[in-house]
Amino acid sequence: MTDIVRVTDLRVHFPVKSRGVFPRTIGQVKAVDGVSLHIGAGETLGLVGESGCGKSTTGRAILRLLPITSGRVEIEGTDITDLSRRQMRPRRREAQMIFQDPYNALNPRQTVGSIIAAPFRIQKVDPPGGVRAAVRDLMDRVGLNPEHVNRYPNEFSGGQRQRIGIARAIALQPRLIVCDEPVSALDVSIQAQILNLLSTLQEEFQLSYLFIAHDLAVVRHIAQRVAVMYLGSIVEVASREDIYSHPLHPYTYALMSAIPVPDPHLQAERQRIVLRGDPPSPVDPPTGCTFHTRCHIAQERCRTEIPVLRDMGGGHEVACHFPLTDLSATAT
């Protein structure tokens, strides 16, 4: 399988400035600190983690929507890390984005037709049959009534707005779509509709998705591989089967055990690890393994030595000195 995206040692740091007339840089927020990942054609990589772990920053940096501090991003074999804005522009056809909040991601003063036609205008693409026909076709594909082409976003519900955002993203038939929490603002019954739509479109256009979400259950449903982020780094990455049946990183395990299952009997029997405290600040991350302050099996070594991602077999990679061997060992 050829990789559509290949990211190597990506770092995105934001300076922290002092107050005053002459602000000085007094620190760095290491939002993304050494992330490497790859996504194959037609594959979905789920990127999960808590708020502030750097998952959205990673997604935006891959699309060059944020300045990259260091590292390399390749899309379809081309290094786009250092392209100028002008050089980047034609490349944007290949990689698009779907946003979390379907209310703020659409211009309220534009009609749906105009919103969906924007990619054609900007990229100066003339689709066969004309833009108007293309827009109607896109609306039909994402489950919107093409007769509503002249309506404004406020006339649509949240789920329908998300469909508009999806139509806009697939307009130029990109290879990659970064989906940043595309269903977390939606109701359960609508969420399932949108997830199914994303799957259909993936099959139809051989799309690759970077699916960013905090909800591990949603990711389990849609992603073939899953990467877990904590404080700017990937701590575990594996196929869906591997990561859900035997997570190796204690954080992954804790994250999964924290999600209540909609089954009262099962929920009562589940063994949970409730993490203490909140994630630490990325301005001043803990030494050694960044997770050691909240880890239930942390040892002295974790405080001093930074663990690196290593392959535990079958592409199941984990950054932990003491990966979980079997689940019963973690119950204590």
Place this chain on the structure above:
Amino acid sequence: MTGAFLEVRDLHVDFPTDDGTVHAVAGASFSVSPGSTMAIVGESGSGKSVTAQAIMGLLNPRAAQVSGHVFLNGTDLLECEPDDVRRMRGSVMSMIFQDPLSSLHPFYRIGDQLVEAVRVHQNVSKSQARDMAIDGLRRVGIPAPERRVDDYPHQLSGGMRQRVMIAMALINGPDLLIADEPTTALDVTVQAQIIDLMMELQEQTGTTMVVITHDLGVVAEMAKDVCVMYGGRIVEHGSTDDIYYRTSMPYTQGLLSSVPRLDEVRSERLDPIPGNPPSLIRLPSGCVFHPRCRERSRVEDDLCRTLEPELLEVSPGHTARCHLVDGTGGAP
């Protein structure tokens, strides 16, 4: 019904607007026994939050028309003078909201806000109230409460702020606590902490709780009884086991089958409920769920479109609003 601590009987809430009357709640009835937890589940616009606000007397009488009965320990709150309800609010009954940042005053120290909550209802000195505030913060697991009491809300993390809200809600020892989406804005690991805390405190204090949520996992973990709301109506009501294992209303069934689950790989496709939730101004005729219902064809004479079903008994304590329930224990 005797033995119920909170009893809501035939509650109606209408909001007259320029476009027509919004029937937010149409005839909700339920009761909660002392010390137990009832969950109200539903999607946006189902009327669950408005029900809570009506119980707490938080609806603006100029905007909302409320009718029916809300008995709290035998007293009908809807018959009480506004001043009497105000005295009960925060002492006998209190509420936790979804977004702890907008529920705390940004300019006042959290200690001062807690002290105010105490002194409105109890005749104690400032220093006594401050001690109570520190004690309350300690009970909800805030480290170093003697120092934290002088923090401003922005100095605390989301989870800590929600703990402060819980401390404030419980500081006067209420008998009823209504939690409106208490963990929706929080990360899953923090959500697990807050759920544990709420259940622990309930065990200690015996507070009756009503939890409003859209998350069927949270319900499975916290509640003994469940009301499922749709289109302003209670469509199914029963014990948690009834709702999850003996589901009798097609809407509840649809909700349960459209949730992606962490504990099992579902078939590649989710099974969503088709369509969108109804407009509360122009509700469908007959059963409010009929335009989205799959079981509709099993009912003769198109009854679902013409006649609104009553809440019928499936088994003792378990009712469902569906023509397929024959009132003798048969489930669809």
